[in-house]
Amino acid sequence: MSKEKTWxxxxxxxxxxxxxxxxxxGDWKTYMPILSPEKCTTCLTCVMFCPEGAIxxxxxxxxxxxxxxxxxxxxxxxxxxxxxxxxxxxPAKEEKT
Amino acid sequence: MKAKQxxxxxxxxxxxxxxxxxCNVDVVAAYPITPQTIIVEKFSEYVANGEVQTExxxxxxxxxxxxxxxxxxxxxxxxxxxSASAGLALMHEMLFVTSGFRAPxxxxxxxxxxxxxxxxxxxxxxxxxxxDSGWVQIYVENAQEAYDTIIQAFKIAEDIxxxxxxxxxxxxxxxxxxLENVSxxxxxxxxxxxxxxxxxxxxxxxxxxxxxxLDPANPMTMGPNALQNYYFExxxxxxxxxxxxxxxxxxxxxxxxxxxxxxxxxGLIDAYKLEDAEVAVMVVGSTAGTLKVIADQLRRxxxxxxxxxxxxxxxxxxxxxxxxxxxxxxxxxMDKSMSFGGFGGAVFSEVRSVLYEREQRPVIxxxxxxxxxxxxxxxxxxxxxxxxxxxxxxxxxxxQVQYLGLRE
Numbered sequence: 001m002s003k004e005k006t007w008x009x010x011x012x013x014x015x016x017x018x019x020x021x022x023x024x025x026g027d028w029k030t031y032m033p034i035l036s037p038e039k040c041t042t043c044l045t046c047v048m049f050c051p052e053g054a055i056x057x058x059x060x061x062x063x064x065x066x067x068x069x070x071x072x073x074x075x076x077x078x079x080x081x082x083x084x085x086x087x088x089x090x091p092a093k094e095e096k097t
Numbered sequence: 098m099k100a101k102q103x104x105x106x107x108x109x110x111x112x113x114x115x116x117x118x119x120c121n122v123d124v125v126a127a128y129p130i131t132p133q134t135i136i137v138e139k140f141s142e143y144v145a146n147g148e149v150q151t152e153x154x155x156x157x158x159x160x161x162x163x164x165x166x167x168x169x170x171x172x173x174x175x176x177x178x179x180s181a182s183a184g185l186a187l188m189h190e191m192l193f194v195t196s197g198f199r200a201p202x203x204x205x206x207x208x209x210x211x212x213x214x215x216x217x218x219x220x221x222x223x224x225x226x227x228x229d230s231g232w233v234q235i236y237v238e239n240a241q242e243a244y245d246t247i248i249q250a251f252k253i254a255e256d257i258x259x260x261x262x263x264x265x266x267x268x269x270x271x272x273x274x275x276l277e278n279v280s281x282x283x284x285x286x287x288x289x290x291x292x293x294x295x296x297x298x299x300x301x302x303x304x305x306x307x308x309x310x311l312d313p314a315n316p317m318t319m320g321p322n323a324l325q326n327y328y329f330e331x332x333x334x335x336x337x338x339x340x341x342x343x344x345x346x347x348x349x350x351x352x353x354x355x356x357x358x359x360x361x362x363x364g365l366i367d368a369y370k371l372e373d374a375e376v377a378v379m380v381v382g383s384t385a386g387t388l389k390v391i392a393d394q395l396r397r398x399x400x401x402x403x404x405x406x407x408x409x410x411x412x413x414x415x416x417x418x419x420x421x422x423x424x425x426x427x428x429x430x431m432d433k434s435m436s437f438g439g440f441g442g443a444v445f446s447e448v449r450s451v452l453y454e455r456e457q458r459p460v461i462x463x464x465x466x467x468x469x470x471x472x473x474x475x476x477x478x479x480x481x482x483x484x485x486x487x488x489x490x491x492x493x494x495x496x497q498v499q500y501l502g503l504r505e
Binding site: 004006007009010012013014015016017018019020092 | 318
């Protein structure tokens with residue numbers, strides 16, 4: 001990480017000096033969603049309900065994909081899935097993003 | 098050269114509304130509360146009559162009023178509001194957000210007691226409770242100074258090195274509702290004096306150096322997360338704004354004197370006959386007027402009495418207070434608010450701390466007075482000086498903190 005700046009070097013009022021695109025906000029989840037592809041009908045209900053936009057429809061692959069950099073593990077997708085194709089699980093330590 | 102002026106009969110609230118009108122504010126978002134009501138009533142009248150081009154936002158609460166003011170101010174708009182007591186308390190959260198956003202909102206506070214029990218009358222508990230909210234606080238002595246200080250406040254708040262919101266405190270009823278002769282400047286002179294709002298420059302996430310304002314042409318994010326890594330640095334910047342305000346307030350006081358012929362001490366403190374004073378009383382607000390009369394009476398009786406009115410409470414003018422009281426050995430500080438469980442009132446404990454560095458430390462005592470609008474008569478104030486003279490004889494104070502005008 002680059003050296004942090006002093007109070008004299010930064011803009012006032014908390015004006016952001018860099019874009020938040022690289023700021024991963026999904027690294028503190030407890031549970032993570034796991035997809036059972038055989039149950040998924042690709043209805044995309046989960047995509048519509050995800051409050052973080054962290055579920056993406058991949059048309060080429062014909063399946064959905066979770067973006068664990070932004071998924072906060074809230075479980076709304078699992079709750080809304082009509083075929084119960086998503087389950088929330090405690091990740092193994094090495095899986096945790 | 099002194100500008101031409103007109104004398105009008107105005108109470109403090111009307112004087113404030115007129116000053117805000119002459120400063121050409123772009124946005125007013127406010128909610129009425131006694132004893133501030135006349136300010137927003139009068140201003141909405143100006144809007145309804147088409148006398149100002151201001152966008153007037155009627156909000157459903159003071160919390161929303163301050164939020165709207167903050168939002169307007171960060172678009173580059175000159176913004177004004179007014180409140181008091183419970184209204185100011187409801188703004189509490191947004192006061193910190195506004196100063197953190199470096200939004201130069203000017204707010205008149207018609208100082209009033211806080212509930213419970215319910216009381217609509219004047220004391221300074223409301224704005225004293227906002228001491229650490231990051232707002233500059235200037236307290237006035239009368240309606241004339243209320244008018245003058247609102248005009249000055251925009252110039253102070255909007256200075257790019259200050260960029261902080263300003264509270265102008267006027268004692269509820271004593272100033273807000275009392276009709277006085279007020280010398281009023283011409284609209285054009287006020288407009289020229291206050292000038293156009295200047296904007297500080299910031300660097301955005303795109304690396305562009307642009308004026309600090311919400312502008313679709315130059316998108317930026319203001320005041321989001323700054324956690325353990327940067328929050329502290331932003332707070333230190335606000336403190337620097339306060340230090341710059343110390344200089345700016347004095348400068349504006351001088352410039353305003355050139356325009357109007359009126360000045361208030363050095364802008365930070367208003368010292369009255371302190372040069373040779375043996376005893377001195379320090380106070381914030383309208384009570385200083387009566388104290389000056391008592392000091393004159395005592396001087397006619399051969400007693401060297403002086404008065405120090407603290408005009409700017411935030412930033413606290415440490416050097417100016419030290420300098421003004423450098424030769425005074427016995428001092429009373431009067432607080433029109435209570436710091437429950439503290440060592441006297443807020444002004445007392447701070448001034449006492451300021452004077453701690455002095456080689457010959459003075460005797461310094463505190464009087465809590467006037468809570469809930471309790472009348473403070475000239476005789477009450479004379480008693481304060483008499484107590485100081487008694488301390489001068491015996492060399493020591495029996496207690497540091499006392500109540501004036503309380504039935505005991």
